[in-house]
Amino acid sequence: MSARDVIGFGFAALDTIGLTPHLPELDEGVLLEDLTRQGGGPVAQALVTLARLGVSVGYVGRIGDDEVGTEIRTGLTAEGIDISFLQIEPGARSPQSMILVDQPTGKRSICAFRGTAGDIDVAAGMLDYLCSGRFLHLDGHSPAAALAAAEAASRRGVRICLDAGAGASLDHLLALVQATTVLIAAEHFAMNVASDGAYETGAARLLRMGPEIVVVTRGEQGSYTLTGDTAFATAAFPVSVVDTTGAGDVFHGAYLFGQLQGWDLVRTAEFAGATAALKCTRLGGRAAIPRLPEVLNFLAEHGRQWSG
């Protein structure tokens, strides 16, 4: 088994994304300005980000043996992602989404078909693989299996990063949050767990549950970081936004990159924000995920000159 720095465990899908002048009503037709078909899914997008930044990564998930599954696999291997432990369920249909991006506002409607594959099956041999990286990255998919993976990783000293998306629930993620080292939560998730509805309150509650670091991603409002020692906000970088699909996922991947480099928390959050901002400049979750030189140039243009 070759060493991978990050193993991702969770959801991969295929997205069809249209750029529309407005959302159509029933019985209405609209002409799209653009349409694209790209790989998607929270963990998969984070891993593509890491791979493009130069990190060696592996993906564990479960898809079908249909043509869509083949497209998903081809997209991942083209990025150099190891999929030797990806589970392919015979006869199952793979997940796909249809996403409409409203051109005037950049807001999205997401229609997700989950497919028919079951939860990821954590077989005995797989635990060694899941614990072979420096980080295990989770998105809450296949919760029982994810928890088994997280507990094994914790025992072996592998750090755990958890993506708590806007649609996730704390009840669902509770056990995982307790095992997590770096928790990156969507603003809506942090607000939902706060007694007063404020994301800072939610972050504080989440931090008390176990993580060393809690980061709240706030879209065009930037990010907020909370640890036992510090709390700070970073602003988002200004870009011409075409599509925010997958921006959070890219933030996660880039944040893990900073962690692997041993960067301080401010630099890590700014790097992740810059990487996510660049992703938003083209239609689709994957097309505009940048490579490392592009991110460093972008940061330099915005006054962040880092030596090495």
Add this chain to the structure above:
Amino acid sequence: MSARDVIGFGFAALDTIGLTPHLPELDEGVLLEDLTRQGGGPVAQALVTLARLGVSVGYVGRIGDDEVGTEIRTGLTAEGIDISFLQIEPGARSPQSMILVDQPTGKRSICAFRGTAGDIDVAAGMLDYLCSGRFLHLDGHSPAAALAAAEAASRRGVRICLDAGAGASLDHLLALVQATTVLIAAEHFAMNVASDGAYETGAARLLRMGPEIVVVTRGEQGSYTLTGDTAFATAAFPVSVVDTTGAGDVFHGAYLFGQLQGWDLVRTAEFAGATAALKCTRLGGRAAIPRLPEVLNFLAEHGRQWSG
């Protein structure tokens, strides 16, 4: 050049179709009940219908040399459709649509990306091909080229069938209507050309412009046929409707089948209605287009026993 009974000239696309519990708002996510990706486009669907009914057909259109174009071509050749005169524009993107079918009502929202390929180019040698069938079927795509094709076909005694869809305009189709033998109009098109907004009035106006036969397709209301000698309505056949995408296109193909058999107008309209009804029983424009025995069985079950 092998003999084809029908040559179709017009639009082909690739459709991604989702079955949704409701249309999402912006910033909303919904879980789709099903999702499929199939070939689409008015003329292409009519030709697939004819091919499945056993008729030898050819398709002339213009798409890009992208992967979508390859999928479109593969889908047509798999049906036995001759595409030797299909134009493939280097560097152009092929048309695709995203279609959301509202499960409770069966109504649709259609988001169409037209692609970047130009109009079909009617080169000299192509006119012989376009006029090689017993029918030339048009959908109004590439209007100048379609008119040149229609005029050549008229001169050579090839009958012309025109699909006047709900979104078409009479101004746009005027010259084509005059050259048409069989005009099949969506109800909305017929209503739009009527002084009083009634489809029967619209059909009468269209008939005076030149066609021998005008048929108005009315969805679950069936069809209406008008000629110089007769006017009659046929009821739609009751089926469990999943998705009406492409039902009109399938009606056109099946109507041409009846014309090729020399059937009387009532039988032709009923056969076309039965074929279109069967199409509606599955998600997607192409999946449920039936073969001839299936249509004949369905008609027999509904009391239409025809001998040969």
